Amino acid sequence: MDSRLCFSDFRKHRILHFGRATLFHDFTILETKNVTAELGDDTFSVEIKPKKGWIPFSEKCFPECIFCMNQYLKLETGRITKSSSYCPKNLFSGDEMKVKKSILSLIDNPQNNLRIFKNGIIVYDENKDSSEVEDVMRQIFDMDNVKLEMLLKSFCEVIFKCLTRRSEPLPQCKAKLFCKWDQTILGDSFPSGCILERILSVQMLDVEGTKYYNKVLTDKISEWGYVKNLIDELDSKMCVKCALLTLTNSENLRRKDLIFAPYLVAAVANDCSLMITMRKVRKEKLNKIEKEEMIKCDLGYFVVNIGVFDLYPKPMSTIRKHEMRNTKLLHVYDTSRNSEKLKIN
Ligand SMILES: [Zn+2]
Ligand SMILES: [Zn+2]
Numbered sequence: 001m002d003s004r005l006c007f008s009d010f011r012k013h014r015i016l017h018f019g020r021a022t023l024f025h026d027f028t029i030l031e032t033k034n035v036t037a038e039l040g041d042d043t044f045s046v047e048i049k050p051k052k053g054w055i056p057f058s059e060k061c062f063p064e065c066i067f068c069m070n071q072y073l074k075l076e077t078g079r080i081t082k083s084s085s086y087c088p089k090n091l092f093s094g095d096e097m098k099v100k101k102s103i104l105s106l107i108d109n110p111q112n113n114l115r116i117f118k119n120g121i122i123v124y125d126e127n128k129d130s131s132e133v134e135d136v137m138r139q140i141f142d143m144d145n146v147k148l149e150m151l152l153k154s155f156c157e158v159i160f161k162c163l164t165r166r167s168e169p170l171p172q173c174k175a176k177l178f179c180k181w182d183q184t185i186l187g188d189s190f191p192s193g194c195i196l197e198r199i200l201s202v203q204m205l206d207v208e209g210t211k212y213y214n215k216v217l218t219d220k221i222s223e224w225g226y227v228k229n230l231i232d233e234l235d236s237k238m239c240v241k242c243a244l245l246t247l248t249n250s251e252n253l254r255r256k257d258l259i260f261a262p263y264l265v266a267a268v269a270n271d272c273s274l275m276i277t278m279r280k281v282r283k284e285k286l287n288k289i290e291k292e293e294m295i296k297c298d299l300g301y302f303v304v305n306i307g308v309f310d311l312y313p314k315p316m317s318t319i320r321k322h323e324m325r326n327t328k329l330l331h332v333y334d335t336s337r338n339s340e341k342l343k344i345n
Helices: 003-010 066-076 096-108 130-141 148-163 178-186 195-203 210-216 225-233 240-248 256-270 288-293 318-344
Strands: 044-048 114-118 121-124 273-280 295-297 300-309
Touching (some): 096 148, 114 130, 130 148, 148 195, 178 195, 210 318, 240 256, 256 318
Antiparallel strands (some): 273 300
């Protein structure tokens, strides 16, 4: 299949507005109109599917996070031959060392969580040999005489800075209930408004976890009705996060299917992808403003853009599907663990 086609699909983006959790526009094409610096010829895009970094209440007793438990299932069903050392909890920790280690884990074993494009064409993903990453790094940094270790270190530096880059503050929320709660929980793990914080704070809409929602779900509730009801009922004076949680916690909730909306919206953020698009600056005589707007690493400056895509609404049946998946994951995890123990003995 022509990878250009896949790339254009990515641009059918959606934007989520959730107060502090408003996600960025899709930026697969780099805007360079206002950049006066001389840029390299090629644009590189790094797509990361971060998965779920938030552990809701009923999942705290799980032995590992959903992503890590799913590795056992993927191994058992032959979808992968080697399990990943990536864990979304580390990426969403905001901790510099852990985030950088997560990026290296994704490079080592990309599965469907990392892809690198050059001018819209895939140059690195799970179908490539990991030795091919060296050539890709050389092209990104436009450098021949630097060791791979140094290239990877600078790559992680650029990606870390993009993921934790502070962004413009969003319009103030009048309620400050649940968006305030997020701030209390997350503390100062992230610079305000960075992309990791925005995605995580949408994931945090699911406070209870699948088990709770699955228990209260009845078969009478329609697949998609909640989407329209949500648009009709939301109070525009609050950020969407506060509006959504105030609405669903209200005793006079008229439309019962809205109880499930926080879970289903969080599920969208659990499956979204982010795209970092970057182009190296050739000439480094930059003025102060230009330098501030760019991302700097040991091997130079980059013009970057960050986007989020794959924000499609999920049907009500997602809840049943997730509950079945979790049961299966726990079962496979136990069996794999027991057979490992047998091998050791
Ligand atoms: Zn994990
Ligand atoms: Zn709010």
